[in-house]
Amino acid sequence: MRLRLEHLPAAPRTPxxxxxxxxxxxxxxxxAQFDPPFPPPVPGQGHPLWTLEHRGHELHFASPEEMAHVAEVLGARVLPKPRVLGAEQSAVNSHWLSRMDKAWLSWKVRQEIVRRLKDELERLAR
Known part of the structure; x- marks a missing residue:
């Protein structure tokens, strides 16, 4: 499992x-305006995009808030239903969790994902 950071010329939007x-x-x-706002571009590099790679699949994050959200959802011992998570936005069948590869959903793998994301969030907070 690897988490990498790259920078793009345009502000990314992820699932x-x-x-x-x-x-x-x-x-x-x-x-054009969001709450919370997307991170501004890094001067001379562009907009940040984090990519978590595992077993040939990727999950992308456009902000630390997205990483925190995914860590919170995947950190639950019993996963919430994607239908419930997306209901507020009428996206009951298009929530990112419903599109996640099944290889990522075991408790052991989710614990590693949460650990990686929390380590990165801690690093960014410094």
Missing amino acids: VSRFVHRPLDGAFHTA
Whole structure:
């Protein structure tokens, strides 16, 4: 399992983004302002995008808040139903958890994912 950081010229949006960043000025795909806001670009590098790789699959994060959200959801011993997680946004069958590869969903793997994400969040807080 590997977590890497890269920088992109345009602000990325991930499958997790719309469940964390609430648009303040319109629909998610057209909004320019969000709560919490997406991270600003790093001067000379671009917008951050974290990628967690495991067993040939990837999960992308556009912000530390997204990593915290995924760690919270996957850290539950019994996973919540994606239908419940996406209900607030009428996205009952398109929540990121319902699209996650089954190889990532065992308790042992989820514990490692949560550990990696929390380590990165702790590093970013310093």
